[in-house]
Amino acid sequence: MSTNATTTATQPYARAAEPSAVAYALWDNLGRVVKGKNDPIRLAVVALLSGGHLLVEDVPGVGKTLLAKSLARSMGASTARVQGTHDLMPSELTGVSVHHPHSGEWHFHPGALFANVVVVDELNRCTPRTQAALLEAMEERQVSVDGTTRPLPDPFFVVATQNPHEHAGTFPLVEGQRDRFALVTTMGYPDRASEKGLLLGRGGVPGLDDLTAVTTAAGVSAAIAATSELHVAGAVADYVLELIAATRTHPEVVLGASTRAAMWVVRAAKAHAVLCGRDYVSPADVQAVAAPALAHRLLLVGGPDAAVAAALVGRIVEQVPVPRE
């Protein structure tokens, strides 16, 4: 039944370009399970299509993991889940070579990272060493174990979660590390109706197990490739640079957005445009992804605070004029 419904829902986008159809199908499918979380769902799809990774920051119990798992399942791709703890070793992520005494050979046992979608819960509970291994793999899309370099699957998408309000026994990511994530989002509490529906278990809300794949790993790879090719007008690129420049000169900001930050804004804007069914990037796409793509890369005068940073980027977006048509 859910398959039928999905088909119907994607119908209007069947005519759209392929990446748009993939993006819409994923977004639609996530929405069946993760109720009342439109923005995180949207940003999850945007992060995936932009070829980056997603960090979800929020308190436990609001569906962070459900979102990550639903995404993996919707893609019909291999998935792995790692719970961040103090004693999580880097090799558990990357894999190890094990000596087989009978054959006398070393065999590689791949770690958790060898999956299309990797969910890392409680990232800030990992030791900095493990964090570093993960972040390096995210950047390189490959791991080196015992002198051998092994490519990670394609697509490779990491959804990390952490609770920013926990401080005891955590190792918060420094700015340079947060920079590795394309987008950072919060989950937020669901609205009252959604929560009530969850409590009552009615309304035919499908569980994670009811979710079927709406695309394939190859389909997502192709969509990512197509997204990166999207047309960006010079005026829109100028607009992005204006926003970046505004973060650099803002009095509340110690360190403004980097050039890499600008590149990720454009990539995320492309993915957002694809999700909206456009074949070009509009200033609205830039506005939609500006806060999730920039807020976590800023060093504020008052110290790290995701909400403050997001609000600051929001104000900048409201002030910088959009390019004239």
Add this chain to the structure above:
Amino acid sequence: MRRILAWVRHANRRRETEDSVALRVAVGVAVMASATAVLREGVGGSLLVAAVVVGLPLAFVYSAVTRHRSGLVLKALLAVGVVVAFVAFVSRLLGDAGSIGAVQAPLAQLFLWVQLLHAFDVPARRDLLFSLASSFVLVAMAAVFSTSLGLGLHLAVWFPATVAALVLAYQSRIGRRGCIELTPAARSGHAPGPARRPVLVACAVSLAAGTAVFVALPQVGAHRGMSFPSRLPERLPIPDIGGLSNPGFDDGGVSTGDGAAAGSGRFGYFGFSRSLDTSLRGRPDDTLVMRVRASHPDFWRGQTFDTWDGRTWTQSEPESAARRLHGSSPLDVPLRREDGPASLGDEFVQTFMLEESTPNLIFGAYDIRRVHIPDDTLFQMSDGTLRTGVALGHGAVYTVVSSRPAVSEASLREADAWFASLASRDRAGALPPDLRERYTALPAGFPSSLRALSDQITAGAPTTYDAVLAIEAWLAANTNYSLDAPAPAPGVDAAEAFLLHDRVGFCEQIGTALVLLLRAQGVPARLVAGYAPGERNPFTGLFEVRGSDAHAWAEVYFPGVGWQGFDPTADVPLAADAGSSSGAALWAWIVQRLPHWPGAVWAGVAVAVAVAGGIALSVWWRRRRRRSSEAQPSWARRQAEVIEAFGARSGRPRAPAETLAGYAHRLGVRSLQDPAATIEREAFGGGITGAERRATENALAAASRDEQS
């Protein structure tokens, strides 16, 4: 029924008053130009002229000042005025029980009155546009009446004014304030300049398309309608009824013999009288005498002469012998005894529009069968020429239907043999003795030297027709055409002086020579005075006949065929052949007006024009590129401004950091959202199609309309 009433009420609802002064001025100028164009074609009396010239500007000013008042009293007065104008129109029609052609002028007058009355009450843009559309009808009317290039002057004013009015009306409709405003409140609005380029491009394209159509169209000189125009602005009976008057030629200035200053620089021709003195010198000037609408060029025949006295041609038939044709227009011209069967050829319609006072002769191609003229009497001479009982002056128009003789060289050559084969009693029918006697008569003192010359020239000619050709060939070889021909000494036979001594002359001498040399052979012949076809104006398609086109030529009688004209002076200079395109005629007209410079000069001019054109083109191209990159707002920007103006009017201006689609969404007007998305795609995407552009423009216009109503 109720729905119809509601519809009428809706259509007549009070609309927003139009505050743009510039739009009112542009419409006023266009209406003025078109109304005066109609007036200049002689439609309407002095009352109408005064009313339009004075009243129309007053009306526009008045309606601009009082545009906010409901003006019920004025409306009632105007309604009464329209009814009065209509009653006057109907009464004129009833009194003037004429053809459809007679309706044209009263209809134009009615339309002018209505246009004038309407101009007093044009509060809204719709009313102004109605006036503008009416001005187009007036221009079309003027074009129908027009016979000269004067209409072009009015068009040169009307066209830019209309374009400006259309642009301003459009700007006013979409709420753009690119013009001077009456109300101070409107002045504070967003005011980008008018979009000049699309307007200029549209103008250039329409002008080019119009020119292309004009050049490609076949030239229409013939009549299209069923009614043939005729008009007499005033009825001045000539003093000598049935006689001939030639007001264009000042008899007082004629001095015979010494050859000085005949016609004294006027346009009149001394040939249009009872006698033609071939010793006179001097020619009429280039004054435009009349315009002729005809499908082909032809000689416009006026008067013939049968009696030669050695110096002067005269008409022997007394004017009292003229046959009086009485009836209502059109007057049928009866066949005469001397009209051969060939006189019943194709119908050929010619309309003569007089610019100057001409003799009271009805000009026309041989042979006239029917005359449309608003008079009841014509006088027909036995030679077929016609005279009116009233004076023909400026503004007079008459139409002549001729039958063109269907003759060929073969039929002319066979005429002699056919005549010879007739029994003697039938010969009198084919060539009546009195006709023969009248048109072969030579004066008693006719020089024998000329008889000898005639015999010598026609010695080898087997037929009359060949004799004519032989004489024409001899004249071409042995005489020279010159307007400065010496006048014959007093008492000398003018023909002998020309043929045997001077051998320099012009059409009167050359035509006379052909007639006399033929008469010496016993062939009936006569001299004809009239006009050469004139030059066809490529713009109006009319033949313009000037005083200098006055001409004399010969007519020869062929038994069984009738009278056949011959012009020994020259090949007929046909200005334009029927059936050629307007483009070809235009080119010929231009080439004829170019100065006769040597080829090297023309090559230099061509190179200079090419260089200047190249420089202008490169400057234009560079400026265009600079402008397109800087100042000139793009299509997307202009359309976005429409949406912004829409939002500003509804009290929600666009914030600088607001995307257009988001703005349209937040305005809450559904019909703006799709256009906004399309405009963004044009600006930031890969561009849109022309159909999408048009759809967007239409959607925005529709949204503005909905907003108003």
